[in-house]
Amino acid sequence: QKEVEQDPGPLSVPEGAIVSLNCTYSNSAFQYFMWYRQYSRKGPELLMYTYSSGNKEDGRFTAQVDKSSKYISLFIRDSQPSDSATYLCAMSAGTSYDKVIFGPGTSLSVIP
């Protein structure tokens, strides 16, 4: 079993739809959770950052963490064509020498 699992897609939705992206993980020591957006041939951009369980909202983006189920989600409301990108979940246990583990990424296309 991989440490972090993520459906690679591709996921295609119409403009304005609500998008749900998910990751599951196996390491119960993870406590920092992040979502990144990566456009083709660019470095990933940090979208959301959550410590421990709970929800966090930032504009059209909502991140949820359920540590009991080892499951994290990213919701995108009112999706736009400019949201078309690859979304990577990432997590770490949080000590300075820990690696950050990435999911393989989900490719999202928002169709106008």
Place this chain on the structure above:
Amino acid sequence: GAVVSQHPSRVICKSGTSVKIECRSLDFQATTMFWYRQFPKQSLMLMATSNEGSKATYEQGVEKDKFLINHASLTLSTLTVTSAHPEDSSFYICSARQRQNEKLFFGSGTQLSVL
């Protein structure tokens, strides 16, 4: 968010030459910097972890003599691809972890093409 500057963004070189890529955290101190390689339509592949003032830790299968990493300060890490060959052609990305909250920020990437 914090800014990580990576240069150059694109480099084309002849086989056998060495190429240096710089990664700087511009407005924060980074406890750790990471170097990744990414092939088209694939996820990030961690190559090495670099801590300031100590030797880099390389992932299995990554040749440390080929990919030299120097982490001279809390804001600068460099990756040197020595004696580059066409199979080293790839997209290389660095990231820096912010000291106070463990957030990870990425550079814009370097597309290396070895002829």
